Amino acid sequence: MDGVVLALGQGFNGLSVASLYLLAALGLALSFGLMRVINMAHGELLMLGGYIAYLVMKAVPGTAGLLLALPAAFAGSALVGAAIEAVLIRRLAARPLDTLLATWGLSLILQQAARNIFGPIGVEVRAPAWMNTAVSLGALSLPTTRILIIVLCAVLLGGLALLLTRTRIGLLVRAVNQDRMMAAAVGIDVRRVDMVMFALGSGVAGLAGVALGLLGPVTPTVGQSYIVPAFLVVVMGGLGSITGSTVAAVILGLFSAMVQIFVDVSVSQVLMLVLVIAFIQFRPQGVLAPRSRALDA
Amino acid sequence: MHQFPKGVSRRMAILLAATALVGCSKDSGPVKVGVLQSLTGTMAISEVTVKNAELMAIEEINAAGGVLGRQLEAVVEDGASDPVTFSQKAAKLIESNKVVTVFGGWTSASRKAMQPVFQRTNNLLWYPVQFEGNECSPNIMYSGAQPNQQILPALDWAVAQGFKNYFLVGSDYVFPRTANLILKTHIADRKLATAGEEYVPLGGADFSTVIAKIQAAKPDIIFSTLNGDSNVAFFKQLAAAGVSTTTLPVMSFSIGEQEAQAMGPQLVEGSYAAWNYFQSLDTPENKAFVAAYKKKYGETAVVTDPMVHGYVNVYQWKAAVEKAGSFDPTAVRKAAVALADGPSPMGGVKFAPNQSLVQTAYIGQLDAAGQFKIISKSPTPIQPEPYDRLAFPGKTCAPA
Numbered sequence: 143m144d145g146v147v148l149a150l151g152q153g154f155n156g157l158s159v160a161s162l163y164l165l166a167a168l169g170l171a172l173s174f175g176l177m178r179v180i181n182m183a184h185g186e187l188l189m190l191g192g193y194i195a196y197l198v199m200k201a202v203p204g205t206a207g208l209l210l211a212l213p214a215a216f217a218g219s220a221l222v223g224a225a226i227e228a229v230l231i232r233r234l235a236a237r238p239l240d241t242l243l244a245t246w247g248l249s250l251i252l253q254q255a256a257r258n259i260f261g262p263i264g265v266e267v268r269a270p271a272w273m274n275t276a277v278s279l280g281a282l283s284l285p286t287t288r289i290l291i292i293v294l295c296a297v298l299l300g301g302l303a304l305l306l307t308r309t310r311i312g313l314l315v316r317a318v319n320q321d322r323m324m325a326a327a328v329g330i331d332v333r334r335v336d337m338v339m340f341a342l343g344s345g346v347a348g349l350a351g352v353a354l355g356l357l358g359p360v361t362p363t364v365g366q367s368y369i370v371p372a373f374l375v376v377v378m379g380g381l382g383s384i385t386g387s388t389v390a391a392v393i394l395g396l397f398s399a400m401v402q403i404f405v406d407v408s409v410s411q412v413l414m415l416v417l418v419i420a421f422i423q424f425r426p427q428g429v430l431a432p433r434s435r436a437l438d439a
Numbered sequence: 440m441h442q443f444p445k446g447v448s449r450r451m452a453i454l455l456a457a458t459a460l461v462g463c464s465k466d467s468g469p470v471k472v473g474v475l476q477s478l479t480g481t482m483a484i485s486e487v488t489v490k491n492a493e494l495m496a497i498e499e500i501n502a503a504g505g506v507l508g509r510q511l512e513a514v515v516e517d518g519a520s521d522p523v524t525f526s527q528k529a530a531k532l533i534e535s536n537k538v539v540t541v542f543g544g545w546t547s548a549s550r551k552a553m554q555p556v557f558q559r560t561n562n563l564l565w566y567p568v569q570f571e572g573n574e575c576s577p578n579i580m581y582s583g584a585q586p587n588q589q590i591l592p593a594l595d596w597a598v599a600q601g602f603k604n605y606f607l608v609g610s611d612y613v614f615p616r617t618a619n620l621i622l623k624t625h626i627a628d629r630k631l632a633t634a635g636e637e638y639v640p641l642g643g644a645d646f647s648t649v650i651a652k653i654q655a656a657k658p659d660i661i662f663s664t665l666n667g668d669s670n671v672a673f674f675k676q677l678a679a680a681g682v683s684t685t686t687l688p689v690m691s692f693s694i695g696e697q698e699a700q701a702m703g704p705q706l707v708e709g710s711y712a713a714w715n716y717f718q719s720l721d722t723p724e725n726k727a728f729v730a731a732y733k734k735k736y737g738e739t740a741v742v743t744d745p746m747v748h749g750y751v752n753v754y755q756w757k758a759a760v761e762k763a764g765s766f767d768p769t770a771v772r773k774a775a776v777a778l779a780d781g782p783s784p785m786g787g788v789k790f791a792p793n794q795s796l797v798q799t800a801y802i803g804q805l806d807a808a809g810q811f812k813i814i815s816k817s818p819t820p821i822q823p824e825p826y827d828r829l830a831f832p833g834k835t836c837a838p839a
Contacts, residue, residue: 148655155647162645263484263701264668266675276681283654285679288647357679358644358672359702363481367644402648407639408611 147281152399158288160395161295162357165350166368167375167387168302169223169343175382176319176339178238179231182245184372185365186252187223187344191215191351192360193256196265205270208352212294215348223344227337235336249365256362264359273356291353298346302384305342315339319382374418380428389429394418469505469512470766472497472756473532475543475553480520481667485745486545488697489567490515491736492746493542496753499731506757507764514538522552529556529564539766540565542752545745547571547613554579563768565756567748569692569715571617572825575793575836578768580775582748582755582788582796584715585823586621592800593690593713594625596815597660602688604634606658608649608665608673611638615664618692622662624830634658639665644672650680653687661689670694674706684709695743696809704809714744715798716785717811728784741809744785748796751783755790787820793836795823 170184194215199207230248234241269287276283306312317325318335326332354364375394379386397417401410422428474493476486497513505511514536518525525544532538533556541557542565544550550566557564557578569584597605605626609615619636626633634656637649653661665673670691677689689710696718699707718729718741728750729742759775760766772794780789786799797820803811826834 144655148651151651151654152648155651158647159645261484262481264671266671266703266706268703269679274678276679283681285676285681287679354644357676359668359675361642361668363642364644367642399648403652406611406637407643407645407648411640 148403149400151282151284152403153396154282154284154288156396156399157292157392158395159399160391161292162350162353162368163371163375163395164388164391165291165295165298165346165353166372167379167391168298168384169345169347169350170372170376171379171382171384171387172343172346173340174376175384176315177231177235177336179235179241179340180238180245181226181231182242182369183226183249183252184245184344184347185369186249186256187219187347187365188351188354188368189252189256189360189362189365190222191219191348192267192355192364193260193265193351194218194348195352195355196260196267196360199268203268203270205272208270208273211267211352212349215352216345217348219348219351220341220345223347224337224341226344227340231340232333232336253362253366260360260362262362264361264364266359267352267355269356287356291356294349294353298349299384299388302346306384311335311338371414374414378418378421378428380430383428383430386428386430393429467509469510471512471514471536471538473529473536473538473541473543474513474515475518475525475528475532475541477520477545477549478515478517482518482520482545484701485697485743486518486520488740488743489543489545489746489749492732492742492750493567493753495732495735496750500753500757506760507766518543518549522546522548525549526552526556529553530560533557533560533562538562540756540768540771542567542749542756544568550574550579561768563772565749565752567752568745571614572827573617573831573834575795575825577772577794580752580755580772580790580794581823581825582752582790583745584798584800585795585825586618586827587824588715588798588800588821589692589713590618590622591625591827592817592821593662593692593711593802594622595817596713596802597662597690598629598631599815602631602659604632604657604659606634606653606656606661607636608653608661608663609638610641610643610664610666610669612641612666615666618664619662621827621830624827628829639669641666641669643669646673646676649673650676650682653677654680654682658687661687663689663691664693665691666693670698671702671706674702674710678706694805695745696741696811697743699805699809700741704805704807707805707809708807709805711802711804711814712811713800713802714811715800716744716747717801717803717813718742719803719810719813720785720801722784722786724782724786725784747784751785751788751796754781754783755788791823793823793825795825797822 173181195211198211198214273286276285314330314335375387375391379390398410398414401413476490477483497511501510516528540563544566545568547570554576564579566579566581569589572585607619623633635652691712694712733740758778759771763770763774776790776792780787789797791797799820800817801813802815803813825836
């Protein structure tokens with residue numbers, strides 16, 4: 143009986159971890175799918191979202207603060223993302239290795255900046271008191287925070303799906319994604335689409351940062367601990383595919399939660415890497431292969 | 440063989456006299472000591488305050504006339520939270536700056552990286568932090584608690600409270616692993632139960648599974664050797680899962696006044712910690728020490744166990760130098776273990792022959808202000824045991 147409860151609880155924890163991985167990975171999937179750019183500073187956009195949430199909720203405590211923090215973190219990270227795109231990535235996009243190095247350097251600079259401003263020790267985002275409760279389902283108790291993060295992730299996924307399939311910018315994004323040259327040839331402002339998409343991906347990272355802040359401390363290196371799982375999700379999902387990333391995040395989240403019933407966290411991380419490597423051996427294109435000319439070159 | 444011309448010997452005599460004069464002036468000039476802590480990087484938050492305490496002791500000693508009539512000159516170096524840097528800076532202090540001794544180190548990794556340097560140069564390191572034992576180098580004075588001076592007294596206290604079922608959670612590195620090995624052995628020896636043992640990587644922030652396992656195992660108390668920011672995530676997620684520190688007590692070995700302050704005291708209020716010093720210790724020596732520190736570093740400054748150990752180290756070194764009548768590291772360490780029990784902010788202390796400190800263990804409970812209410816102390820100062828008798832039978836420190 144205890145075993146069943148633990149397994150069910152771990153199923154829930156797995157979904158909760160999956161939604162965190164997915165929140166962290168969505169922005170990467172968007173920018174990679176569209177621009178074939180690997181943004182090593184993505185984790186620092188998460189961190190930025192976390193610190194914005196900390197500042198907003200320090201000024202306005204309680205539920206109102208949280209409701210303010212979400213758009214503020216989205217906007218803040220999106221703005222910084224747009225700036226990164228305009229100043230750095232746009233100029234280096236043709237040289238993938240340079241982008242990798244430049245964004246990595248940027249990631250180090252942003253980490254040190256956070257260390258100088260907020261100090262090396264983590265700051266705590268004070269969640270509204272009602273979130274520090276758990277919902278009881280029989281013998282199971284599910285923390286409210288984690289339920290909310292799963293909901294946030296689901297809403298965001300739905301929103302992104304609507305945006306990509308039902309709006310004009312979504313149409314443009316899909317066009318650029320499928321064939322950049324052709325899209326440019328028919329008069330789509332490819333660079334503006336790039337920038338909007340990169341900013342959107344960065345904004346999503348900011349929201350992920352708020353979610354992380356609700357669970358743990360926000361530190362200058364908080365992005366680093368999620369960037370590796372996020373890359374794993376993007377790689378396993380099929381580079382650039384949002385549906386693929388979602389499936390991959392759920393697989394990895396559930397896998398790590400279930401494996402942790404038997405081994406400790408350190409070992410489970412090793413096993414997760416082994417799983418992804420083995421998966422890529424058999425299905426190099428990922429869960430869902432994106433149909434895109436962007437990856438042809 | 441004919442004799443040297445007179446002029447030459449006269450010139451030599453002058454040269455000799457000049458050398459003696461230079462030597463003489465050197466002997467009355469300041470003597471250099473090294474202070475080596477992380478001033479940057481992830482450990483800086485903890486180590487900068489230890490540096491402050493060590494420098495305060497050096498200044499106090501200088502103001503009172505120095506050591507053997509000579510002023511001290513502190514050479515401060517930054518270990519940068521990186522073991523390799525610690526070993527390079529230790530070599531630099533000893534070989535270029537010619538320091539007679541070094542106060543410093545925090546993580547076991549930094550200590551282990553510096554140890555070969557001190558052995559090669561036959562210099563002496565004064566290490567201020569509690570650690571996992573299992574080491575005794577003649578070139579290190581270990582003033583921080585051995586496992587039997589912090590972890591086992593905490594277990595004694597918990598057993599006396601009637602706790603029977605223990606859950607061990609820690610960061611994944613040498614100190615928690617060794618501490619928990621010792622704890623498990625002693626828990627089994629007392630016919631009590633270890634409900635579970637879990638590790639998360641250093642800096643890990645996801646405790647969903649660990650907390651699920653804790654809820655499934657239903658322990659009486661949690662013993663935590665989590666380090667740094669992981670503590671915030673752990674306490675936060677514990678509270679969010681509906682587990683409060685009043686229904687399930689947590690005993691931490693890495694949360695001091697400063698960590699509690701930085702994490703937000705309300706988050707850890709009511710939880711327990713075991714140390715050899717608390718800022719709230721009610722003795723005249725401690726009150727004077729806390730007042731002096733606050734005067735120098737600000738009213739809001741807090742004082743922690745490793746800081747006091749750093750401060751005590753400097754004074755123990757001074758006493759040992761004066762007893763030996765020399766700054767020679769070998770003479771100093773031999774004199775240090777022969778000193779009488781002396782007063783300090785943490786009570787009476789003295790170094791045992793194994794170069795670890797004899798000290799009292801205290802159990803405290805955190806209040807809403809991030810200070811500890813002392814609820815228990817060991818009846819007498821505890822002799823340090825680098826090798827636990829049950830977990831590592833038959834191993835002892837070879838007399839240095």
